[in-house]
Amino acid sequence: MEHIKINDHTYRYAYDFKKNPDLRATFNALTSDTFGFSFEQWYQDNNWSYRYIPYTLFDGEKAVSNVSVSMLDFLVLGEPMKFVQIGTVMTDPNYRGKGLSRFLMEKVMDEWRDNCDLIYLFANDEVVDFYPKFDFVTANEHQHCADINSKNAAPNATKLDLTIEHDMTLLQNCIQNADPISQIAMQDGDFLIMFFATYIMQKNIYYIEALASVVFADYADDTLRIHDVFCPKGTSLTAIIDALATSSIQKITLGFTPTDTTPFDCTLLQKEDTTLFVERGKDALFTNEKVMFPTLSHT
16 A cells, blocks of 8 residues: 655555455445445455456545546457446545545556557536546447337246346356347456446346346336347347337337347437546547447446
8 A cells, every 4th residue: 555645645545455354345435425335245246356446545544535447348349449437436525625536537547548448437417527637528429219019018028136046147147148239348347247236227137038138127107228138149139129028118228239220210318417538539439430338337
């Protein structure tokens, strides 16, 4: 652990400390206070991999500011690329305005700028003026959707219960053996997918036995939102939709850019309180292509 002086105050600086129970505990406390969740169960389930690295400042024994990176491998339009996503950016309210986030952002940028194909992040409205200071620019994403008319009375799928070992194993096997159906497809992203499965979408995971496929999806009024699909090679996305849609559903929205966009309409994605930032000069993908990062790749 390194001692760092910022504005005449000395902090302790550490990164990638997940195996240190004391540092992990105070990091989790800050995360809980800021975002309302802890990473502890994720760690205990062995899903906190080397690909998620917190960079943290401590005042004494207390974590007071953090910037994390997730190392993500993607197939982007069929080409393998290494991206770094910045996330879990947080500072204790009593330590804001002291330059702590700036120090950590500079550390992260210095380390990763020349060691990946792209650094990017999603920011809320309160901090959209902060990231351009580090040479980030905003980028547009596009979402694919379609109208539908189904006669199914209920989904031809079952919900998974991850408290049951069989269901957890089924999910893990489907993730590990899935064939990409997205133009931007996350590779070896089990650690992040399992975070969503554990904390955010545990009640929205479906298994379609006839297609040997797992789908993260939710129903909102007349809309079926499919966040991601983990299926064998050759599985039809249309068949996935047909299995999940019911007679009350009139619209499908996708949380990824499908490899075959023919059946779908494409619109500019406008998500409240969320802005995508990418490194300046590396935004061609979002300028030239109508794509989006998969929902389950967000940190």
